[in-house]
Amino acid sequence: MTSTHTEPAILIDGVTHRFQAMDVLLDVSLAIPRGAMFGLIGHNGAGKSTLFRLMLGLILPTQGSVRVLGQTTAAAAFRQARRRIGYLPENFVTYDNLRGSEVLRLFADLKGVPRCSCAALLERVGLDKAAAARPVHTYSKGMRQRLGLAQALLGEPALLFLDEPTNGLDPRGIADFYAILAAAKTSGTTIVITSHILAEIQERVDDLAILQAGRVAAHGTLPQLRAGVALPLRIEATVAPERHAAMAAALAMLAARSEDPLAWDEAAGRFTVRCPAAAKMAVLAVLVPLAADVVVHESTLEQVFLGYGAKAGARHAERV
Numbered sequence: 154m155t156s157t158h159t160e161p162a163i164l165i166d167g168v169t170h171r172f173q174a175m176d177v178l179l180d181v182s183l184a185i186p187r188g189a190m191f192g193l194i195g196h197n198g199a200g201k202s203t204l205f206r207l208m209l210g211l212i213l214p215t216q217g218s219v220r221v222l223g224q225t226t227a228a229a230a231f232r233q234a235r236r237r238i239g240y241l242p243e244n245f246v247t248y249d250n251l252r253g254s255e256v257l258r259l260f261a262d263l264k265g266v267p268r269c270s271c272a273a274l275l276e277r278v279g280l281d282k283a284a285a286a287r288p289v290h291t292y293s294k295g296m297r298q299r300l301g302l303a304q305a306l307l308g309e310p311a312l313l314f315l316d317e318p319t320n321g322l323d324p325r326g327i328a329d330f331y332a333i334l335a336a337a338k339t340s341g342t343t344i345v346i347t348s349h350i351l352a353e354i355q356e357r358v359d360d361l362a363i364l365q366a367g368r369v370a371a372h373g374t375l376p377q378l379r380a381g382v383a384l385p386l387r388i389e390a391t392v393a394p395e396r397h398a399a400m401a402a403a404l405a406m407l408a409a410r411s412e413d414p415l416a417w418d419e420a421a422g423r424f425t426v427r428c429p430a431a432a433k434m435a436v437l438a439v440l441v442p443l444a445a446d447v448v449v450h451e452s453t454l455e456q457v458f459l460g461y462g463a464k465a466g467a468r469h470a471e472r473v
């Protein structure tokens with residue numbers, strides 16, 4: 154059954170997936186809005202690739218439903234919707250003896266996309282004419298990934314799935330990769346990406362889901378995920394020597410009247426304060442008048458991810 158264009162790009166409802174009596178995904182529900190860059194993160198074996206395969210319609214859920222671009226993946230007609238989807242698998246394997254340009258033309262034929270779009274696409278991913286004319290077995294890891302991205306972008310897909318696409322790329326390659334994705338997003342493409350390099354995706358995705366042992370442990374924007382684990386903030390203030398005593402006294406006074414736990418230390422003219430996020434403004438009000446500089450360090454996605462892991466561990470310990 155198809156539906157209106159107001160439906161999210163992807164709607165996963167109560168999905169459980171079982172491989173040989175093992176529940177690999179358990180009651181997963183997610184909505185991914187059209188035009189979003191969505192990050193799916195989780196430990197090894199959490200079920201990310203399985204969820205990708207379900208969203209691509211390559212496998213069907215044991216229970217629940219997956220709707221993509223307004224259509225259930227279980228419908229025969231989903232084969233048509235697949236033409237509007239690009240996919241870069243975790244390990245992009247192709248015919249190494251063919252030239253880059255030949256590989257892309259082959260994928261264009263398979264996808265029913267005109268071959269004439271290939272040259273511009275190779276340029277767009279940073280493979281120039283000389284590179285495109287070389288056999289793929291002479292390519293670096295970065296060039297292979299660029300070719301993989303080019304095949305995923307064939308036909309200007311409405312939806313792009315990228316499974317750990319920047320593994321093994323150097324910083325320049327990673328920046329180029331995300332610049333191409335940002336351009337695709339600007340033209341309306343919905344992007345779903347997995348990565349173990351959390352620092353890399355934390356500034357780039359709109360929304361995230363954390364998968365843990367097949368379940369959605371958390372889902373939302375990075376600030377929403379941060380709120381769910383309540384990690385302390387770290388605030389650093391550079392303070393001139395003649396103001397050290399005043400700063401220490403002001404912090405002691407704040408700690409005495411605050412209900413929030415507040416800890417600080419001082420070394421080489423720098424005060425480091427640790428406090429709950431809710432106390433941020435009260436701490437800044439004390440630091441700013443006395444400091445030469447103040448830097449607020451929000452918890453990183455990696456710390457948030459590990460925080461949810463610790464929460465799950467604590468729940469598990471409570472049950473046993």
Ligand SMILES: Nc1ncnc2c1ncn2[C@@H]1O[C@H](COP(=O)(O)OP(=O)(O)OP(=O)(O)O)[C@@H](O)[C@H]1O
Pocket residue numbers: 172173177195196197198199200201202203204
């Ligand atoms: N075809 C299959 N048959 C049996 N078990 C499978 C199959 N595919 C995946 N699994 C199992 O499902 C679980 C989830 O695997 P999946 O590849 O989805 O995890 P992942 O989150 O993508 O892991 P990684 O980060 O290591 O790529 C693992 O325990 C895996 O062994």
